[in-house]
Amino acid sequence: MARADHFDVIIIGTGAGGGTLAYKLAPSGKRILLLERGGYVPREKDNWSTKAVNLEGKYQTKEVWLDSNGDPLHPHTNYYVGGNTKFYGAALFRLRREDFGEIKHSGGISPAWPISYEDIEPYYTQAERLYHVHGQRGEDPTEPPASAPYPHPPVSHEPRIQHLSDDFARLGLRPFHTPLGVMLDEQNPHKSRCIRCETCDGHPCLVYAKSDAQVLCVDPALEHPNVTLLTNAYVSRLETSPSGREVTTVIVQRNGATEAYSANIVVVSCGAINSTALLLRSANDKHPRGLANGSDVVGRHYMGHVNSVLMAISKCLNPTVFQKSLSVNDFYFGSKEWSYPMGHISFVGKLDRDTLRAGAPAIAPGFTLDLMAKHSLDFWLTSEDLPDPDNRVTLDREGNIVLAYQPNNEEGHQRLIAKLKDLMQQQTKCQEHAHECHVGLFARSLFIGQRIPLAGVAHQNGTIRFGRDPKTSALDVNCKAHEVDNLYVVDASFFPSSGAVNPALTIMANALRVGDHLLKRLR
Numbered sequence: 001m002a003r004a005d006h007f008d009v010i011i012i013g014t015g016a017g018g019g020t021l022a023y024k025l026a027p028s029g030k031r032i033l034l035l036e037r038g039g040y041v042p043r044e045k046d047n048w049s050t051k052a053v054n055l056e057g058k059y060q061t062k063e064v065w066l067d068s069n070g071d072p073l074h075p076h077t078n079y080y081v082g083g084n085t086k087f088y089g090a091a092l093f094r095l096r097r098e099d100f101g102e103i104k105h106s107g108g109i110s111p112a113w114p115i116s117y118e119d120i121e122p123y124y125t126q127a128e129r130l131y132h133v134h135g136q137r138g139e140d141p142t143e144p145p146a147s148a149p150y151p152h153p154p155v156s157h158e159p160r161i162q163h164l165s166d167d168f169a170r171l172g173l174r175p176f177h178t179p180l181g182v183m184l185d186e187q188n189p190h191k192s193r194c195i196r197c198e199t200c201d202g203h204p205c206l207v208y209a210k211s212d213a214q215v216l217c218v219d220p221a222l223e224h225p226n227v228t229l230l231t232n233a234y235v236s237r238l239e240t241s242p243s244g245r246e247v248t249t250v251i252v253q254r255n256g257a258t259e260a261y262s263a264n265i266v267v268v269s270c271g272a273i274n275s276t277a278l279l280l281r282s283a284n285d286k287h288p289r290g291l292a293n294g295s296d297v298v299g300r301h302y303m304g305h306v307n308s309v310l311m312a313i314s315k316c317l318n319p320t321v322f323q324k325s326l327s328v329n330d331f332y333f334g335s336k337e338w339s340y341p342m343g344h345i346s347f348v349g350k351l352d353r354d355t356l357r358a359g360a361p362a363i364a365p366g367f368t369l370d371l372m373a374k375h376s377l378d379f380w381l382t383s384e385d386l387p388d389p390d391n392r393v394t395l396d397r398e399g400n401i402v403l404a405y406q407p408n409n410e411e412g413h414q415r416l417i418a419k420l421k422d423l424m425q426q427q428t429k430c431q432e433h434a435h436e437c438h439v440g441l442f443a444r445s446l447f448i449g450q451r452i453p454l455a456g457v458a459h460q461n462g463t464i465r466f467g468r469d470p471k472t473s474a475l476d477v478n479c480k481a482h483e484v485d486n487l488y489v490v491d492a493s494f495f496p497s498s499g500a501v502n503p504a505l506t507i508m509a510n511a512l513r514v515g516d517h518l519l520k521r522l523r
């Protein structure tokens with residue numbers, strides 16, 4: 001085993017959490033090693049091919065996990081520099097202020113966080129700047145108070161989406177511009193890095209205009225001579241001192257060889273499922289249930305949101321190219337008829353025939369997949385799932401990841417779907433085609449919905465929760481392991497509850513918050 005240098009900080013994983021932390025710590029001059037199991041996403045035309053990306057899963061890991069029945073699970077996740085932010089839809093939301101407190105859902109309690117919204121607010125503002133978020137304050141009825149405006153104006157709606165937004169407003173809702181991390185300059189299109197294409201959500205950005213952790217954090221961090229990145233460096237195990245109180249060695253598999261590194265501070269940021277797997281693999285005499293797992297919470301409380309894609313197919317074509325500009329949060333905390341939270345309505349990137357073939361929904365009568373895609377508005381609905389200790393990541397005897405998950409808190413989600421169906425049936429005449437969009441070919445509008453299956457682990461979080469009580473959490477409020485003095489976790493695992501908006505901005509903001517703590521500690 002080759003023994004390499006000692007570092008001040010090792011960060012394992014370069015996604016939303018690890019990449020952002022690297023950016024924050026880089027100017028300190030401290031010696032920082034980034035270990036990333038993947039390489040760079042190759043820049044090639046296939047980046048923007050829906051056939052390559054969605055149908056053939058070209059960039060997705062080929063790793064196989066297991067579900068609770070022992071059946072194979074092909075996770076929709078990606079191992080690259082920048083992590084899943086290379087592929088995300090870049091909808092960058094703050095959690096609501098209320099999400100930090102306890103919230104009663106129809107399916108149970110969403111627990112409070114050990115920090116308040118006010119504690120993390122300055123870091124949300126920093127993260128919005130760092131990730132070039134485009135948005136408009138004051139539109140979203142549930143948005144929390146912010147200490148600064150969005151750094152960039154909102155991404156404008158194309159006509160079909162503007163029409164829908166106007167319709168929603170006429171029905172008494174407060175639709176708003178989705179906060180988006182794309183480097184789009186609509187005032188100076190010739191200078192804009194982003195060309196506003198249809199292959200954003202789920203795709204890497206060929207022209208590096210998406211606000212991802214590689215482009216905006218890892219690459220700039222590497223300009224500092226004190227920061228080193230090793231790619232294709234899979235961390236297989238963390239070893240501790242005899243007391244178990246500090247990580248002494250980080251074991252890495254790279255280029256067919258085993259290497260060992262050490263650091264004063266070790267930060268795990270492999271994503272909520274892989275960070276769990278790493279801690280469980282690192283069990284030893286002092287940590288028999290897995291590293292930092294005296295509480296037995298590591299791997300438990302897995303959450304991933306209750307998500308659905310709902311296609312509303314109408315007689316009108318939907319010629320929208322960039323569809324993800326509109327959101328609705330009016331039912332986030334409930335409605336007049338239902339006092340429990342329902343969730344968030346927004347869009348996925350425009351679906352096309354090849355994407356539909358990958359997860360083929362029922363074909364609408366008289367339609368082909370191609371025709372369906374051309375006539376659909378493609379909604380993304382998210383509701384909160386609650387942290388159930390039995391929804392859990394474990395390892396089998398061979399070390400394979402096992403993901404056991406029973407959906408919960410589903411009634412709010414079903415009610416959200418019903419709300420959207422109802423709203424879509426009340427649409428006005430289509431301004432473009434001068435007829436009723438949602439009558440004509442069909443007696444009524446046609447909705448085709450698909451719940452995201454277990455393999456859809458895009459929003460994974462919650463498995464290594466932070467908290468004040470070491471009996472019920474693995475990390476303290478600074479995301480340091482209660483039981484290990486130099487071990488931190490900064491990916492989505494620290495969430496004690498997940499709210500119903502997309503998670504990445506909260507992961508980024510928290511990494512900046514933990515970064516401040518680490519800078520003080522490293523002084």
Ligand SMILES: Cc1cc2nc3c(=O)[nH]c(=O)nc-3n(C[C@H](O)[C@H](O)[C@H](O)COP(=O)(O)OP(=O)(O)OC[C@H]3O[C@@H](n4cnc5c(N)ncnc54)[C@H](O)[C@@H]3O)c2cc1C
Pocket residue numbers: 012013014015016017018035036037038076077078079080081082083084085087088089090091092093201202203233234235236269270271272274275278458459460490491492493502503504505507
């Ligand atoms: C298609 C898609 C669309 C999405 N859209 C949105 C969106 O619009 N808005 C939003 O907020 N969120 C979105 N998400 C979710 C968002 O991308 C994630 O929440 C976020 O990237 C998670 O950050 P993380 O730091 O926890 O993990 P990741 O970003 O997944 O980073 C983990 C990193 O660790 C590396 N790693 C794993 N194991 C090891 C190991 N053993 N050794 C070394 N390295 C390792 C991985 O390769 C990866 O680089 C989307 C995700 C997907 C897949």
Ligand code: SF4
Pocket residue numbers: 182183193194195196197198199200201203204205206207208209210211322
């Ligand atoms: S050019 Fe813009 S819309 Fe297209 S993938 Fe890149 S960031 Fe997304």
